[in-house]
Amino acid sequence: MxxxxxDAIALTDRPSxxxxxxxxxxxxxxxLLKIKHVPEQxxxxxxxxxxxxxxxxxxxxxALAGSTQAYIQFLLPGILVQTILFVTIYTGYTxxxxxxxxxxxRFRSLPIWRPSPxxxxxxxxxxxxxxxxxxxxxxxxxxxxRPDGGFLGVLLGVLLLLVFAFALSxxxxxxxxxxxxxxxxxxxxxxxxxxxxxxxxxxxxPATMPSGLRAFVEINPVSHLVTAxxxxxxxxxxxxxxxxxxxxSVILTAVLGPIAMRIYRTRT
Numbered sequence: 001m002x003x004x005x006x007d008a009i010a011l012t013d014r015p016s017x018x019x020x021x022x023x024x025x026x027x028x029x030x031x032l033l034k035i036k037h038v039p040e041q042x043x044x045x046x047x048x049x050x051x052x053x054x055x056x057x058x059x060x061x062x063a064l065a066g067s068t069q070a071y072i073q074f075l076l077p078g079i080l081v082q083t084i085l086f087v088t089i090y091t092g093y094t095x096x097x098x099x100x101x102x103x104x105x106r107f108r109s110l111p112i113w114r115p116s117p118x119x120x121x122x123x124x125x126x127x128x129x130x131x132x133x134x135x136x137x138x139x140x141x142x143x144x145x146r147p148d149g150g151f152l153g154v155l156l157g158v159l160l161l162l163v164f165a166f167a168l169s170x171x172x173x174x175x176x177x178x179x180x181x182x183x184x185x186x187x188x189x190x191x192x193x194x195x196x197x198x199x200x201x202x203x204x205x206p207a208t209m210p211s212g213l214r215a216f217v218e219i220n221p222v223s224h225l226v227t228a229x230x231x232x233x234x235x236x237x238x239x240x241x242x243x244x245x246x247x248x249s250v251i252l253t254a255v256l257g258p259i260a261m262r263i264y265r266t267r268t
Contacts, residue, residue: 031124078202092172170256
């Protein structure tokens with residue numbers, strides 16, 4: 001045994017450095033394992049879409065559209081967008097939790113591609129987004145949602161939403177790196193998202209709103225996203241809105257990604 005240990009210590013060949021893809025996938029797998037071992041993390045993902053969809057459909061459907069059947073056609077794409085945007089908060093929340101537990105410093109000391117812990121966590125969080133999407137769409141179908149765009153339209157709508165969610169997550173990564181506690185990340189993030197999602201075209205047509213509010217809703221990025229997703233699911237895609245969402249996603253990632261990584265490298 002002593003000889004074996006001595007031989008292992010005396011090895012002169014340095015292990016090869018893992019590739020960026022390998023380390024990123026490893027951290028993505030870590031994010032999934034965290035969900036496995038702490039399944040309570042999926043509570044909001046599983047319950048929130050159900051509560052929001054049922055509540056708004058049956059509380060406001062008859063008043064706003066004449067029937068719940070008619071309202072669910074308009075509402076479901078918007079509720080789907082709102083649900084996924086809320087789920088993106090957990091990216092910053094879990095990162096801040098790692099920081100508070102000291103795991104953050106350990107990751108920075110490893111000989112790996114520096115962004116891999118963050119990019120891997122983002123990839124792992126796509127499981128949350130996908131799970132929430134499946135639950136919301138399934139419930140909508142049970143309530144009478146019938147997308148004229150068919151399966152392909154729904155799939156493209158979800159994919160577009162996931163692209164934007166990935167880009168938006170960099171915002172909450174920055175918050176996770178800057179604020180002092182996970183609860184603070186959650187609180188600040190909700191203050192950002194609540195006005196953007198409720199003052200949008202998620203629940204009602206902006207044409208029914210006062211002029212001042214309608215002006216804000218029309219420039220709200222969430223409204224552009226909802227319009228693009230709604231058009232794809234309805235079988236009448238709005239090319240302009242889709243391009244707007246894709247460009248916005250690229251800009252968010254290009255601007256916020258480097259800022260997040262700079263804070264990640266220099267944080268003490």
